[in-house]
Amino acid sequence: MTRTAVVICPGRGTYNKPELGYLHRHHAQQTAMFRGFDAIRAEAGQEAVTALDGAARFTVSKYSKGDIASPLIYAASLADAQSLADDIEVVAVTGNSMGWYIALAASGALSPDDGFRVVNTMGTLMQDHLIGxxxxxxxxxxxxxxxxxxxxxxxxxxxxxxxxxxxxxxxxxxxxxxxxxxxxxxxxxxxxxxxxxxxxxxxxxxxxxxAFHTSLQAPVAAEGRTLLGADLFRQPERPLIDGRGKVWWPGATDTHALWDYTLGHQVTEPYDFTRAIQTAAHEFAPDVFIVTGPGATLGGAVAQSLVLANWRGMGNKADFQAKQDAQPFLIAMGREDQRALATG
CATH class of the missing domain: 3.30.70.250 (Malonyl-CoA ACP transacylase, ACP-binding)
Structure with missing residues (x-):
């Protein structure tokens, strides 16, 4: 029997010390995709993603930087999104903050390599400018x-x-x-x-x-638009929910408008993750919400967003936990105890 799912991609701050080695542990078979990412990093004179993930030691000062964290999170999250069990039908994709870029690739609106280019470029620009x-x-x-x-x-x-x-x-x-x-x-x-x-x-x-998602990032948005052309974007293969709760539908998406939002509003205006999750729940009523790795911190915000919408009668944390214990509907792939629920 098929399970319908909304896939949710995490943003910055999700690749921490416990996540070191995530690509090697969970996605040793994804070498061709990761080789492509490493080649893009090499062109820019940057350390390979596989080398960063395979390092012996994790330091916050290095791994929290935008030009390091962003490509690692992208690689881990997209690989997770590609490794779902056969009985799962993805009915929509969304993400939090930087997770929007991953969602673009997970939905098919960007190729895996082009999604990586967007994430790596924007992560590097954010780090170079580090405004606020x-x-x-x-x-x-x-x-x-x-x-x-x-x-x-x-x-x-x-x-x-x-x-x-x-x-x-x-x-x-x-x-x-x-x-x-x-x-x-x-x-x-x-x-x-x-x-x-x-x-x-x-x-x-x-x-x-x-200072992500504020007007302080206008210089970063402008540079991103110069470096990343609208021709990278294509029709999504799955519905895509943005940081305003707007749905971009397959076959009906203005790809130039999608580029404009991604490197405009999404960078300089507030990101309403709560509304994105509530739209996902009300528009698509999935059997499960799957938060891709790395990390599992985003699960709490997803659960809270559903509680705030009183989804399925949940009005507080206890209501959520009772429903989740009875039949898990929120699956965090970054949690070892939940991962198998999504990968089969």
Whole structure:
């Protein structure tokens, strides 16, 4: 019996020390695709993805950089998306932030090599410019109960800080029960000073992350458009849900508009991952949501997004866990205990 699935590709921050060797462990048979990626890196005078993945040692200072993290995450995620069990029918694809570039390839809107070129180019540009930074802060409580008032208060504080002379701060990603904020150092520090520490770890800075999805990235978007032509893009083979919740349909996609969104709005405007997941749930009603590796941190944001939409009557974390325990419908391929549920 066929299971329908929405595939969700992760963004930056998902390839960490436990993920070192991910390509070699899970995708030793994908050598031809990885050789192609290594050749693209070699053309740019960059270290091979397979060498990075096969290194003896992981350091945050190196592996959190955009020109290292982005191609590794792309290779791992796309290989995962290509290794799903035969009984799984992918009805739509989406991703979080940089995961949008992976989703483009997983949907067929970019070839694997062209998707790699996009990710490697944008990851390198982000790292070279490194404009601003990011932090994460929750508005939902530990039980994932929606708190729209708290969210509005936090966004009002962001607006207040951003209005101050010399301070830049904006919403970067709407991420389930969390807000990812981005800005310059003064803006980020002002927010950290104005909000209480919660859950022993927030507000949490993200190392080597630029002010993604804000107007501060306009120079990166402009350079990306110069280096990456619209001719790389083609009709997706599967529906593709972007960071606004818009669906790009096979056979009906304006590929120039897709290029324009990818290297325009997607880089300089907020990314609404929550809405992308809720669109996936309501439009496609899949049997399962599959989060490709590496890492498994995105699963929480997917679950929270579904809870915030009261999907299948889930109103909090306990509701989600009860449904998930009864019959797992959220599968994180980066988790050893769940991977076989997607690969068969």
């Amino acid at each position: 930074g990011q932090l994460v802060y929750p508005f939902a409580d530990d039980g994932w109960a929606n708190d729209a008032v708290r969210k509005a208060e936090l966004l009002a504080d962001v607006k207040r800080i951003n209005a101050m002379d010399g301070y830049d701060l904006a919403l970067s990603i709407d991420l389930g029960g969390m807000l990812v904020l981005a800005g310059n150092e003064m803006g980020l520090k002002a927010f950290e000073a104005s909000q209480p520490n919660v859950q022993d770890r927030f507000p949490m800075r993200l190392p080597n992350h630029a």
